[in-house]
Amino acid sequence: MSGAGQYSDERAREIIAAHMGLEGPAMPILHALQEEFGYVPDAAVKQMAEALNISRAEMHGVVTFYHDFHRAPHGRHTLKICRAESCQSMGAEKQARAFLDKLKLDWGGTTPDGALTVEPIYCLGLCAHSPSALYDGEPIGRVDAEKLDEIAAEARD
Amino acid sequence: MTKVYIPLDMAAVAMGADRLAAAVTKEAAARGENIEIVRNGSRGMLWLEPLIEVETPAGRVGYGPAKVKDVASLFDAGFLSGGAHRLSIGKVDDHPWMTRQNRVTFARCGVIDPLSMDEYEAHGGGAGLARAFQIGPAATIEEVTKSGLRGRGGAGFPTGIKWKTVADAPADRRYVVVNADEGDSGAFADRMIMEGDPLSLIEGMIICGYAINGSKGYVYLRSEYPQAAVVFGKAIEVAREAGWLGTNVRGSGFAFDIELRIGAGAYVCGEETSLLESLEGRRGIVRAKPPLPAHVGLFGKPTVVNNVLSMATAPMILEKGSQHYAELGVGRSRGTMPLQIAGNVKYGGLCEVPFGLTLGEIVNDIGGGTLSGRPVRAVQVGGPLGAYLPPWLFDTVFDYEAFAAKDSLIGHGGLVVFDDSVDMSWMARFGMEFCAIESCGKCTPCRLGSTRGVETIDKIRAGQNVDANIELLKDLCHTMKFGSLCALGGFAPYPVESALRHFPEDFRKPALEAAE
């Protein structure tokens, strides 16, 4: 799992500097920050705004516009469950609801032990194997309740 | 040494292809068999994934869907020389799914090692670019125009005309941007090309760059496609090492380079101006047109924005000539369309055929009907902004114009099949909810109308003032259609209105429970 790195201004500065040669570096920087720290810390956004010479408000606007970027740490593992149409045609919505209910979570929630965050995702291009999911970057086709339970158990270990 | 193919395609991996490849390697070593495993793209017969193929003197023989537990019995059956096995599908090229197709864009996908320049060239790769260099930029654009190729991203705009507009725009810099945001549910053709034949996309971008006199190309890939990012990233390196990218492309003196950029989970960033905003590092807010990106695009420079398939088809058009492509298809829909058949369907996958099949042929003959075995009730064509069509419209011909005439769109060619357990008022609600989640927020009808739409459908589903609320919903749809800047708000009403029109009974059930 990525995101083990402890936040430091120093490290954020390095990451930002490493991308400043790109045209339109903001998105690559945000991805790199999230990869490093597991989220996009406000302190890093402040540095980014300075480096890119735009206001902090505008920089925050960018971070919050995109569903992928989050401003606080997530669980140690992330499960993204597809809820787009194809997966719904195979019963994904009901299945996901039951799973969330069992964990007493809503979409985007994290289990109290910090093990697992469950997020919605809108199509993984695995629609011929709906329902689908992505667990820590690993694609899973034909997800069923049993598989979801396995993941929840594995995340706790 | 026997060549064994096991796809690296994300769908195959999602069904266990990596574990399978490891198990085959181990078993071969234990049995002292000399094999080479090639990680290819998918042939598109996704219901057979993971599909193992073995190269035999008689051709490539397939076995699928193969699981780790099948590995020992495959070796026992002598699959390395094409032996009979429960999972055998015989010669892959002779499979009915393959023989009915006319593969142009996907000719190499699943056949070659996607990261081998030698195999790419042995299968015709590079010939299109060589011809472009030979006939020059203007004639290259002319070829693309004459082929009749229309943008595969959804709007169906003629690709050659777009290239010409950019080439003619005065500028010191021009850009090639590939739209790989493929956010439509039911669509996976762009992903399959980027994983299965990435060099064709790279070649198409170089051809485009050469034709418009641009030196830099960007691919904007959605973050939901991690495997495509890995494979395409490697393909850029392969192309660079082979001298296809850099200051002197294949010794021509033309300079071109490509950079891969990853999106961040915003559907609206598939809209071309939102995509450009995102590439520039801003929120993906849609820009008003004009100016067109072809005049004022990335960093204010003239920019071609093309879908992955449009771009990846260009090399084949240059190689074989525009006539060859234009001869396929019907009416103003020329060439082939890679259909993506998904959802509750028996044979899900990618099938590239000339335009002109009927919807019924696609769903029932090619797709084999539902996976559940229950009757088909609805098919959503063209992603979340596409209409739901009932079986009594299955005689609709699959082309741009025929679909437009039925208040629907073919979009990116994705079809999602639903059986009779579907609740169409719920799907209509989801359509509105999706629009609310993904709206860029620029226009009121899209931003607020979609949220109002969700609330209104909730009331209808709860049995409150059903007639009045259905009227309100129709009004809302009308306002969104005509008051939205881009097709997210403008087309989001299509699934809702089609559900209302074709499945009115689903809006008049006694109080439904949420999420049923």
Ligand SMILES: Cc1cc2nc3c(=O)[nH]c(=O)nc-3n(C[C@H](O)[C@H](O)[C@H](O)COP(=O)(O)O)c2cc1C
């Ligand atoms: C909300 C929205 C989402 C879109 N998503 C995509 C997409 O994922 N891929 C794509 O190629 N085009 C998408 N388009 C269409 C693009 O705006 C644009 O027309 C297309 O990239 C042009 O390429 P083409 O001419 O090769 O089709 C989308 C449009 C809208 C309004």
Ligand code: SF4
């Ligand atoms: S229709 Fe929706 S997504 Fe499109 S520009 Fe308007 S608010 Fe943005």
Ligand code: FES
């Ligand atoms: S809709 Fe779930 S993978 Fe496409």
Ligand code: FES
């Ligand atoms: S910006 Fe168009 S309605 Fe507010």
